Amino acid sequence: MDPDGPLYKAVHWKYSNLRAADPGATCPWAVPDWEYAWENFPADQTPYCPEVYRKPGQDNEDWSDLMGLTMGINQPDLQGRELYLLRNLNLPQVRTTSHSVDEAVVMSS
Numbered sequence: 001m002d003p004d005g006p007l008y009k010a011v012h013w014k015y016s017n018l019r020a021a022d023p024g025a026t027c028p029w030a031v032p033d034w035e036y037a038w039e040n041f042p043a044d045q046t047p048y049c050p051e052v053y054r055k056p057g058q059d060n061e062d063w064s065d066l067m068g069l070t071m072g073i074n075q076p077d078l079q080g081r082e083l084y085l086l087r088n089l090n091l092p093q094v095r096t097t098s099h100s101v102d103e104a105v106v107m108s109s
Helices: 033-039 066-073 076-087 091-097 101-109
Strands: none
Touching: 066 076
């Protein structure tokens, strides 16, 4: 892991569980149910995406690394998921800091 790499903070009570993002959705990490809220949004208000993750003190524009992580750990193919985890994460360090990756893998199985 790059010690100077991006940091993310999960800030949403429901959507910040490392679920796979939908790159084509208006709110990529808040699918599938948030998209329904857009259809029923009051006409006098502007629809918005809930803040799911935050990049503290960093460029808030490029989310491709987080998109890649959520897509990689939520692959439908178990062998592909395991290979992604082994190649891209320092699992002992992740395990000591958070159980979110374990939770995402278990939930998608």
